[in-house]
Amino acid sequence: MEETELIKLAQHGDAKAFEQLIDNRYDTIYRFAYKWCGNDVDAQDIAQQACVKLARNLKQFRFESAFSSWLYRLVINCAKDWQKTHNRYQTQTDHLPEQASSSSTHESAIYLQQILEKVSRLGEGFRETLLLVMAEGFTHKEVAHILGTQEGTVSWRMHEIRKSLNLLHEKGVE
Known part of the structure; x- marks a missing residue:
């Protein structure tokens, strides 16, 4: 069905x-x-x-x-x-993922939690924008629709995230 x-x-x-x-x-x-x-x-x-x-x-x-x-x-x-x-x-690293199937998966989970901790400090809307774009693979347009905001706002948030972390671009995350 x-x-x-x-x-x-x-x-x-x-x-x-x-x-x-x-x-x-x-x-x-x-x-x-x-x-x-x-x-x-x-x-x-x-x-x-x-x-x-x-x-x-x-x-x-x-x-x-x-x-x-x-x-x-x-x-x-x-x-x-x-x-x-x-x-x-408080710091999200207190809640790092409990299980990892490999050291690579575990490192990725730790890295994501560290990013989320830093992104949470940027303000309202940044954390969910990052998760939807980076972790869920949605386009900026799709994220804008989900969050009820403009596509330009999503793009700006991602720009600010990249700028503030300087880690996303180095790791090859788009």
Whole structure:
């Protein structure tokens, strides 16, 4: 069954359609939550909150944009709520990823957490912009749509991130 049909059925109270929608999208939700917080337990909490929020707010989705854009916005909001609730404005390196399949993967995870720590200091919108562009692979246009901002703002944020870190360009991150 196509995602659009699942969404419509779930919006009308079909529990099986909603369950299938969650099954199809849970990895995306969890993966982004994990990149946000850096550990499995908190990522599961954020993902669970996102699923609950999805159940409550799915009727508000109007098919005016891609479902994935709407879903990322919902997960970002849950991650921000989690961060506020848990007073997680301290250094994110306290929450480095717990498991790594190789030293290369572990080094990449540590590097990402160090970048996120520095980017968090730049201000509102920078962290999610970086995660969506660098970690999720979205274009600036797609990120602008997800975040409800202008493409130029996303480009400016990425420029400021590169400028302030001077590490992104050296590592070859575009």
